[in-house]
Amino acid sequence: MSPRKNRKTLLNRIDDEFIAIAVSKALHQEYTELTTAIKWIERITGIEAETASKWYRGLHTPKSAHLLMLAAQYPEVLHALCELIGMDDLWHAAIRDNIPQSMRSRLTKKYPMHRGIRSGKFVTPKVDSGTKTSIKFNQRQVWFLEQLQQGYKLQTKDIMILWDVHKRTAKRDVAGLSVAGWIKFVPSGNTGWYAIR
Secondary structure, three states: OOHHHHHHHHHHHOOHHHHHHHHHHHHHHHOOOHHHHHHHHHHHHOOOHHHHHHHHOOOOOOOHHHHHHHHHHOHHHHHHHHHHOOOHHHHHHHHHOOHHHHHHHHHHHHOHHHOOOOOOOOOOOOOOOOOOOOOOOOHHHHHHHHHHHOOOOEOHHHHHHHHOOOHHHHHHHHHHHHHOOOEEEEEEOOEEEEEEO
């Protein structure tokens, strides 16, 4: 088959449903949980949560402007676009030039709290354990520790807001870290924040 005919066949396959599936798969690679995905897509692109949810679940195709916005922020969406138009060479060139790493770095620089969102369910934080009790960390706890290590002053409500969990869940996460000796509460007036112990 000639390259011209092959390209025409490829482009004939690209319809809204095909794009919706490709974007959904790409967003699943960026975020493992729906609530986290919605929260961050909304924050980064300014798109409403309901729309972001439909993209993540593959129910709707992003409009062209939104699709380009997603591709500019998320390497996996850019990768999906390159595959859709049959430009794998372009993606390989991007990898060679470290463009995906540059995109992630730019995103993390603009939104420091975005760091670590893509991590697996249980991760070892980059914190010296010393004589602290060893516990099994969930994603929220790892994120909390990493943010504290970077010098952010966090409260229980930060877990509630970012991870969309109930107050009891957030308190349990923080209490587990505190009892194990990983964090301490720093009082300040009528309130306070947490810091690495």
